[in-house]
Amino acid sequence: MKQRRNKAIFITLFLIPACLCFLMFYAYPILQIVVTSFCKWDYTNLSSPQFYGVGELLTNYKYIFTEYPYFWEALKNSLCWALVGVVIQVPLTLVVAIVLSKGLRFSKFARNVYIVPSVISSAAMGLIFLQLYNARYGPIQQIIQKFSPDFTDSILLMEGINFWAIVFAYVFFCGTTTIMLLGQIHSIAPELYEAGKIDGAKGLKRELYITIPLVMPTIKTVATLAATSGFLLYNEVFFLTNGAAGTKSITYIIRELAITSSRTQYARANTIGVVQIVIGLLLVAVINFAFSEKKIKNRGGEKA
Numbered sequence: 001m002k003q004r005r006n007k008a009i010f011i012t013l014f015l016i017p018a019c020l021c022f023l024m025f026y027a028y029p030i031l032q033i034v035v036t037s038f039c040k041w042d043y044t045n046l047s048s049p050q051f052y053g054v055g056e057l058l059t060n061y062k063y064i065f066t067e068y069p070y071f072w073e074a075l076k077n078s079l080c081w082a083l084v085g086v087v088i089q090v091p092l093t094l095v096v097a098i099v100l101s102k103g104l105r106f107s108k109f110a111r112n113v114y115i116v117p118s119v120i121s122s123a124a125m126g127l128i129f130l131q132l133y134n135a136r137y138g139p140i141q142q143i144i145q146k147f148s149p150d151f152t153d154s155i156l157l158m159e160g161i162n163f164w165a166i167v168f169a170y171v172f173f174c175g176t177t178t179i180m181l182l183g184q185i186h187s188i189a190p191e192l193y194e195a196g197k198i199d200g201a202k203g204l205k206r207e208l209y210i211t212i213p214l215v216m217p218t219i220k221t222v223a224t225l226a227a228t229s230g231f232l233l234y235n236e237v238f239f240l241t242n243g244a245a246g247t248k249s250i251t252y253i254i255r256e257l258a259i260t261s262s263r264t265q266y267a268r269a270n271t272i273g274v275v276q277i278v279i280g281l282l283l284v285a286v287i288n289f290a291f292s293e294k295k296i297k298n299r300g301g302e303k304a
Contacts, residue, residue, distance in 0.1 A: 039052060074253045166241070184218040192210055
């Protein structure tokens with residue numbers, strides 16, 4: 001009993017600093033965002049937010065949902081980028097991880113090269129792609145003009161196309177998550193592959209029936225990271241289009257309201273922040289549900 005009590009005390013003392021940091025740097029700011037979303041807080045009262053009365057409690061939410069012109073555009077874009085992350089980035093990550101796990105010639109070199117863009121900041125990558133898409137001398141523009149000499153428009157100002165221009169600036173750079181999956185694949189016991197080989201699990205079947213099911217928890221983590229990073233996209237939007245031509249994101253308009261706006265609308269920016277937090281939690285919940293063990297087992301039973 002004494003040993004168990006000492007162990008409990010040690011664990012508690014070990015967790016206290018982490019819990020304090022969480023309360024100070026995460027829980028308190030989130031609580032403040034929620035509370036101030038029900039306040040009047042702008043350039044007229046920067047140091048003293050004024051709580052709306054009960055009858056006007058949802059004033060900021062009504063403004064954001066019905067009057068602010070860019071909210072629904074930004075929400076749609078952010079959700080689409082989250083979906084793109086799951087649909088494109090996750091399968092790409094998995095395929096690259098499986099290929100690198102084969103130990104082919106130059107695989108170590110390829111792995112190191114593939115992770116380099118993840119080391120570079122997203123702001124720097126945004127500036128690099130800004131030059132690639134440059135309407136005067138960018139290589140993408142020059143390639144297009146090879147097939148259409150009269151083309152002089154800027155890709156980043158063409159609505160619809162500019163959405164995918166931003167996608168290409170981030171969706172293929174998944175070196176960190178690839179390494180996560182690669183480490184999980186390497187941890188699979190060779191005996192499982194040998195047993196599968198006896199049962200006829202070779203080639204693609206080996207990956208479908210052994211590798212992928214065993215790394216499914218990590219795939220769920222990678223999907224969560226891809227969805228949330230797409231939903232929170234900011235640097236690429238800021239550096240490539242500055243939100244022009246229908247490319248605003250949720251994160252971008254939060255900055256626009258709080259910093260760029262001459263009225264310094266902190267409360268309204270925090271209102272969008274609350275919406276962002278809620279939808280982010282819903283995205284995580286949806287991914288957890290989609291990757292739940294029960295659903296995966298049911299799918300495996302249907303395949304069998």
